[in-house]
Amino acid sequence: MFFFGNDFWLGSKVLCSEITASGPMAAAFHLVRFTVKLDPAFTPYDRDMSLGVCLPAACSAADIQSLLETTTARTDSKHRMSLLRVRAIPGPYSLASDPKFHIMGSVVILVALMMIIGTIYEAVLERRQKLCRLRRSNNNESGVKPADKISFDKDDLTESETDLVNSVDPCRGLGLVSEVVLSFSILSNGRKILDCGPAGKDSLTCVHGLRFLSLAWVIMVHTYLQIFAIAENKKMRTLTEENFMFQTVANATFSVDSFFFISGLLVAYLYFKSQNKGEQSLRTPRTPKPLAVEAKSMTMKFLTLLGYRFIRLTPAYLFVLGCAELAMKWLKNNSVFEPISLDNVNCAKYWWRNALYINSLYPRSEMCMLWSWYLANDTQFYAIGVLLLLISSRFFRVAVSSLFMLLISSTITTALISYSIKHVVSVQEPFKFFDELYDKPWMRLGPYIAGIMAGWFVHRTKCSVKMSMLVNVSGWAVALSTLMFLVYGVRDANFGVTGTAMYISLGHTAWGAALAWIVIACTSGYGGWINSLLSCKLLQPLSRLAYCAYLVHPVIMVLTSFQMEGSLHINNNLCMILYFGNLVASFLLSFVISIAFEAPVVRLLKVCVTPMMEKQNSS
Incomplete structure (x- = not known):
């Protein structure tokens, strides 16, 4: 396997830790990086190798380096072994003591709370809306003339209709604070992302397919690089x-x-x-x-x-x-x-x-x-x-x-x-x-x-x-x-x-x-059939998630591959299975990120900025 390209001789970090857990003495795992040069027929270029060693915990990285330097000193210029570095695994870094980890955690907790509050608030409003519709229906049956038979969906009401409903009906319009809270609701944000309904007459529906297929192509390439x-x-x-x-x-x-x-x-x-x-x-x-x-x-x-x-x-x-x-x-x-x-x-x-x-x-x-x-x-x-x-x-x-x-x-x-x-x-x-x-x-x-x-x-x-x-x-x-x-x-x-x-x-x-x-x-x-494929309604949610999927998919890949204990054997079938796994995982995680960070921001912009832009355009 050395001549077939294997540069990883890693032993087992997990089994090394088992020695400490069940053996008579503590052991520690170190990774040694060194360069090997053999006969040009075998190594036409220098090979950077990774060697995993499990030694008693008393042996420090400096001790291991001294041992290896004694060995590499005996090689000649034609056949040489050069030590690059020795490092302990795990190293001194602690995720729990990193201030950025606490900042990120605080952001996640804050956004999660806003999502919970917004979701509960929207559920209450939907229940209230149903009761209002039921009361209006009962009034119609009893002969009480309603102001107008209109929907209580705010997006469907004109300004005059909204004022009329607010004046005669207990279902009041929503204020700015309510709109801000609802911007974080999982219910409405999730529905919008996953909506597969008919598109507008002048919508460029084929773009959904182009965007998804392009991202799927990117993820495939990055899978091979992974x-x-x-x-x-x-x-x-x-x-x-x-x-x-x-x-x-x-x-x-x-x-x-x-x-x-x-x-x-x-x-x-x-x-x-x-x-x-x-x-x-x-x-x-x-x-x-x-x-x-x-x-x-x-x-x-x-x-x-x-x-x-x-x-x-x-x-x-x-x-x-x-x-x-x-x-x-x-x-x-x-x-x-x-x-x-x-x-x-x-x-x-x-x-x-x-x-x-x-x-x-x-x-x-x-x-x-x-x-x-x-x-x-x-x-x-x-x-x-x-x-x-x-x-x-x-x-x-x-x-x-x-x-x-x-x-x-x-x-x-x-x-x-x-x-x-x-x-x-x-x-x-x-x-x-x-x-x-x-x-x-x-x-x-x-x-x-x-x-x-x-x-x-x-x-x-x-x-x-x-x-x-x-x-x-x-x-x-x-x-x-x-x-x-x-x-x-x-x-x-x-x-x-x-x-x-x-x-x-x-x-x-x-x-x-x-x-x-x-x-x-x-x-x-x-x-023809190409437009039918690109405009497939099932691709609309995936197209909406493409931005966050593009952002997050390499992070998923490095966490998946580099936390492994050993190397992979290249095989096209394995590559394709990993590719589909990366594709699905990327879109699943992108849904979470989109519903937590992207969708709320878009709704907040519509509430706070869009009216200003419309006023600017009309002027």
Whole structure:
């Protein structure tokens, strides 16, 4: 197994502890990390090994290091063994004495109390509402004329109807404090998340399927990385990479492009949709305002929309960030493995970069929650997109020109960087140039712009594009061929440096353009079974949970794998079982996080901020 890639010779930490429990003397478990170099035919590169040793507790880490250094001193330059470090497991870290653990615990307790209070309060209100309806029904039967036969659902009442009900009926309207308390109710929040009812007439239902499938793809890739990190037969990875379908894992960078496309699509579509409603609500034609007044109004709208997004996303984000930091601290102290992640250090030092959504602008070695680079990029794109959309209401051509200039600049920049570092795309090293070509915003802007354009087009055509059979078939053929080529056209392509630069610079935008066709075709009635699949009602709850699932799934993976006592044996069947387990566990935990942190914040924003935004829009 050494020659098949096993770098973990860990013994048994659990059995070592059993010696202490049942044996004549206390024992302690230590992990030794060392580098081995044999004949080049056996070890073409230095191997970092992990050795678990169980010795009497009187032997300290320094004692073990002295013993091993005596052994390694006898090796020559051709066959050498270099000691790296010795550490006791568990180490000195104590989760219970960490102040951040107590802060996180206090937050959880406070939110749990609010959820309990809100749930009980809503249950009481629902019972009261039933009694009110029953009294109204009895009054109708006895000949007492009701004020109006209206629903007591506050969302369905107009302002005049609400005043009328409050004046003649004991079922009073809810005040601000009641709305705040109800924002934490598990009953209504859970119903909204799990609702599979019919969508609105102008809803882009196919987005639910695209979002869920993209996240499922991301989790699959991370599952393989999870297994590769603790595999005892690493040579099998080389064989696995030769499989044609492994490109699904190696080229999964496009799964995140789907998220960027969806974000741009919804931002543009909902913006123009709200603008259209605002114009229809005005009785008189809009008169142009002075440029200074218009600029001030745009600035306020921009800051309001940016603040709205920040408040909506950040609570769940920072909660998971705290969990990730504590989890990594615990693992570094207790695991027989050594995770390469530095969340235990970086999250404490650089959490503010995550909170400001600028962490993707820094090197990978300084990142906290490495996978959160997507959120930083998406927020930066949102700021650019909203700014251009606001400008488009007054200077449409300027906004469109700026959009195309950004797209061209992103494409050229990506090509130049790829060419300058002599990058050649390969299945074996998809993350080789992470800092240079993977996570930076100027590399990923293309699909977001494609989404903005698609959102404008779908709104402009009112989801009713007419096309011939030839155009329909040709469009689907080009779109699906593009998607398939980008994912499965790399293995034997031998692009070279120039070809790779073109593939990297144009591929992300091409992916977004192909998805744009899918959305346009599905919303216009030309999606067929693909639209039926993407618009399946059962995918709606999973789509709503996608944000929290994306945040939490890597934390689940590291806690699952690195707390194990031994390594895993790579096998495709095992990989798939672990994948489905990660998928289910991620969505189950995301439901808890969403119902505790995301859904209450969304409702609080609707109660406190939305009226202000509506007033601002109407003015």
